[in-house]
Amino acid sequence: xxxxxxxxxxxxxxxxxxxxxxxxxxxxxxxxxxxxxxxxxxxxxxxxxxxxxxxxxxxxxxxxxxxxxxxxxxxxxxxxxxxxxxxxxxxxxxxxxxxxxxxxxxxxxxxxxxxxxxxxxxxxxxxxxxxxxxxxxxxxxxxxxxxxxxxxxxxxxxxxxxxxxxxxxxxxxxxxxxxxxxxxxxxxxxxxxxxxxxxxxxxxxxxxxxxxxxxxxxxxxxxxxxxxxxxxxxxxxxxxxxxxxxxxxxxxxxxxxxxxxxxxxxxxxxxxxxxxxxxxxxxxxxxxxxxxxxxxxxxxxxxxxxxxxxxxxxxxxxxxxxxxxxxxxxxxxxxxxxxxxxxxxxxxxxxxxxxxxxxxxxxxxxxxxxxxxxxxxxxxxxxxxxxxxxxxxxxxxxxxxxxxxxxxxxxxxxxxxxxxxxxxxxxxxxxxxxxxxxxxxxxxxxxxxxxxxxxxxxxxxxxxxxxxxxxxxxxxxxxxxxxxxxxxxxxxxxxxxxxxxxxxxxxxxxxxxxxxxxxxxxxxxxxxxxxxxxxxxxxxxx
Numbered sequence: 370x371x372x373x374x375x376x377x378x379x380x381x382x383x384x385x386x387x388x389x390x391x392x393x394x395x396x397x398x399x400x401x402x403x404x405x406x407x408x409x410x411x412x413x414x415x416x417x418x419x420x421x422x423x424x425x426x427x428x429x430x431x432x433x434x435x436x437x438x439x440x441x442x443x444x445x446x447x448x449x450x451x452x453x454x455x456x457x458x459x460x461x462x463x464x465x466x467x468x469x470x471x472x473x474x475x476x477x478x479x480x481x482x483x484x485x486x487x488x489x490x491x492x493x494x495x496x497x498x499x500x501x502x503x504x505x506x507x508x509x510x511x512x513x514x515x516x517x518x519x520x521x522x523x524x525x526x527x528x529x530x531x532x533x534x535x536x537x538x539x540x541x542x543x544x545x546x547x548x549x550x551x552x553x554x555x556x557x558x559x560x561x562x563x564x565x566x567x568x569x570x571x572x573x574x575x576x577x578x579x580x581x582x583x584x585x586x587x588x589x590x591x592x593x594x595x596x597x598x599x600x601x602x603x604x605x606x607x608x609x610x611x612x613x614x615x616x617x618x619x620x621x622x623x624x625x626x627x628x629x630x631x632x633x634x635x636x637x638x639x640x641x642x643x644x645x646x647x648x649x650x651x652x653x654x655x656x657x658x659x660x661x662x663x664x665x666x667x668x669x670x671x672x673x674x675x676x677x678x679x680x681x682x683x684x685x686x687x688x689x690x691x692x693x694x695x696x697x698x699x700x701x702x703x704x705x706x707x708x709x710x711x712x713x714x715x716x717x718x719x720x721x722x723x724x725x726x727x728x729x730x731x732x733x734x735x736x737x738x739x740x741x742x743x744x745x746x747x748x749x750x751x752x753x754x755x756x757x758x759x760x761x762x763x764x765x766x767x768x769x770x771x772x773x774x775x776x777x778x779x780x781x782x783x784x785x786x787x788x789x790x791x792x793x794x795x796x797x798x799x800x801x802x803x804x805x806x807x808x809x810x811x812x813x814x815x816x817x818x819x820x821x822x823x824x825x826x827x828x829x830x831x832x833x834x835x836x837x838x839x840x841x842x843x844x845x846x847x848x849x850x851x852x853x854x855x856x857x858x859x860x861x862x863x864x865x866x867x868x869x870x871x872x873x874x875x876x877x878x879x880x881x882x883x884x885x886x887x888x889x890x891x892x893x894x895x896x897x898x899x900x901x902x903x904x905x906x907x908x909x910x911x
């Protein structure tokens with residue numbers, strides 16, 4: 370076969386272009402330090418690079434975003450719980466202080482001031498937020514746990530369920546010594562005698578309720594069969610009573626019926642009073658018939674007669690109530706985080722909330738963070754899991770108790786001072802003032818006794834509240850430990866993927882330089898050889 374100059378030049382040009390392409394490829398690798406610039410250069414490397422990039426992007430999301438967010442949420446929650454623990458410890462200290470029988474007026478005033486301060490701080494911690502999202506309200510993070518201002522027109526219908534274990538013994542006192550202001554009142558005014566009565570009670574989570582719509586209770590008989598009795602308070606009968614000053618007041622009564630609508634035998638009546646004063650005026654003193662129930666709307670107390678409370682405790686009763694409340698004070702809990710309820714502030718657009726399902730099981734409103742592939746972590750603690758709605762009501766009772774004791778001792782001090790005044794120097798005034806002082810002393814003694822016993826009983830309750838808070842702190846800590854383990858795993862996984870991606874995509878610079886130098890030398894050599902060939906013709910061989 371005859372080889373012509375054109376054939377030699379074409380082959381040389383082709384080889385030079387190939388070598389030049391290799392030089393260009395090496396130069397691109399040197400610039401980018403990547404194995405390929407286009408998928409077509411090496412499909413295997415390209416596909417693996419895509420897979421590694423996707424995996425690394427997902428791990429980066431977990432490691433750089435989700436896990437730090439979850440850690441911050443847990444930190445805010447733990448801080449708020451620790452603050453609440455500190456506040457409850459201070460409440461316990463005041464319970465211990467109040468349970469002693471050596472208190473003077475200064476001690477009582479100090480306890481009162483401390484309790485009011487702690488009460489205002491306590492639930493403020495429940496409004497703790499992370500990046501504007503409230504941490505104790507489930508995934509409804511746009512709402513505060515407690516009312517941040519007085520809302521006089523806000524209205525809820527609340528369903529609250531009790532068990533026989535919620536029954537507690539409580540003391541009620543009838544009579545209130547009113548210090549006489551004139552000489553005539555000293556001689557002629559009636560001196561009130563203080564009477565004490567003890568009953569078991571239930572207590573709604575709110576005071577100043579409007580009305581109770583329904584009251585029912587379920588007990589078990591000797592055969593284990595459930596029996597439900599209902600008191601339809603929505604259709605209660607209005608009654609009229611008269612106060613000591615001659616003014617009238619109204620109250621309601623309703624009777625209990627069984628599932629078939631028949632009246633309970635013996636008859637069981639529920640009385641609904643606005644205040645304890647109305648209760649005392651209607652009954653002659655604060656007393657309850659053995660088979661009766663009394664509701665005081667002012668403080669939310671449901672007072673049970675002896676037979677009723679015995680039946681509830683013996684037969685392990687479950688009590689269901691539905692009541693309305695309009696007007697909430699700053700610092701009160703929002704009902705939706707503890708109860709099934711309906712916000713009916715706008716009568717045309719009521720909003721229903723479910724905290725428990727039809728079987729009485731609590732519905733969780735968890736916030737879950739995806740912190741690893743196929744791994745979710747619940748980071749939030751709901752208020753109902755950390756602190757009981759009774760805390761605020763217990764502090765209310767303590768504040769009322771110490772306030773009554775302070776007032777009783779103030780009256781006693783004032784009466785004793787009156788005895789030393791010149792206008793009461795005559796014997797008849799001195800004798801009458803001694804009667805006033807005796808009555809005031811009795812009231813003060815009852816107030817001190819109630820204060821001591823109430824504060825003593827509250828120590829155990831506060832210990833229970835602290836136990837729940839400590840349990841929540843422990844759970845947050847365990848979640849944090851789990852999150853740290855996941856974070857370590859994600860860190861290691863991130864490093865592994867980065868190494869694999871680097872090995873797949875990148876070239877070592879020294880290797881690139883060696884390859885480039887070899888390709889460049891080959892290119893230069895091909896140019897030199899081609900230059901020599903282009904100068905050769907057949908004449909050189911003749």
